[in-house]
Amino acid sequence: MKKIILTIFTFVALVLFTATLKAADESAVMQEKLQKAMQELKTEIRSAVTVDNPGTITGKVQCRRVRHSGDAVVYIEKVGDNKYDAPVEHGIVDQMNLVFIPHVIAVQKGATVDFPNNDLVRHNVFSPPDCCNQFNLGTYDVGASKPVIFDKSCEVPLLCNVHAEMSAFVVVIDNPYFAVTAKDGSYTIDNVPPGAYKMKTWHETLKSEEQEVKVEGGKTVEADFELKKRK
Numbered sequence: 094m095k096k097i098i099l100t101i102f103t104f105v106a107l108v109l110f111t112a113t114l115k116a117a118d119e120s121a122v123m124q125e126k127l128q129k130a131m132q133e134l135k136t137e138i139r140s141a142v143t144v145d146n147p148g149t150i151t152g153k154v155q156c157r158r159v160r161h162s163g164d165a166v167v168y169i170e171k172v173g174d175n176k177y178d179a180p181v182e183h184g185i186v187d188q189m190n191l192v193f194i195p196h197v198i199a200v201q202k203g204a205t206v207d208f209p210n211n212d213l214v215r216h217n218v219f220s221p222p223d224c225c226n227q228f229n230l231g232t233y234d235v236g237a238s239k240p241v242i243f244d245k246s247c248e249v250p251l252l253c254n255v256h257a258e259m260s261a262f263v264v265v266i267d268n269p270y271f272a273v274t275a276k277d278g279s280y281t282i283d284n285v286p287p288g289a290y291k292m293k294t295w296h297e298t299l300k301s302e303e304q305e306v307k308v309e310g311g312k313t314v315e316a317d318f319e320l321k322k323r324k
């Protein structure tokens with residue numbers, strides 16, 4: 094009798110041990126996938142435009158009282174008539190380890206963004222009811238992907254009906270002239286037609302700023318911004 098109990102006990106212990114190892118392994122694989130996605134997934138989706146003698150705008154955006162100066166969007170409000178073909182390339186906002194990646198993606202108006210579920214659990218991506226581009230993709234399985242077209246220029250918050258902590262933003266811009274800042278706040282907008290423009294910023298918690306710039310062909314103009322808390 095004692096021997097049987099001991100055998101059962103050993104078996105159960107072994108099963109539990111294997112399960113723990115497997116879970117640790119899965120979590121390590123997920124962390125690795127997450128890091129890779131953060132480095133590789135694009136944060137800017139635009140169409141290719143041919144410009145004669147273009148100039149460049151570059152600079153730094155200082156984001157005050159937030160963890161870093163990344164994930165801010167800098168854009169030109171209006172270039173020409175602001176009419177551009179929708180990008181052919183799709184954006185990707187992945188779902189891994191209960192996180193949307195990237196956290197902020199800026200896309201030119203008309204772009205399609207795919208929402209693959211590469212997590213270990215089901216998700217339900219949606220945008221809030223008061224948003225300018227309201228959608229709800231329903232709950233869908235691991236391995237599945239659903240697309241959304243963003244055809245209005247505005248900010249679209251992304252949420253998950255299953256996980257309240259999940260949050261991200263699609264920022265839709267009228268033209269191809271925008272950039273998402275790196276963690277140090279640096280950004281570059283190139284291929285800009287010569288002209289005088291109004292630039293604007295977007296940040297999920299900080300106040301929007303404006304600045305006039307004059308772009309000359311073949312030259313680089315600098316435009317720095319300082320973003321503060323909304324009042």
Ligand SMILES: [Cu+2]
Binds near residue numbers: 191
């Ligand atoms: Cu979720």
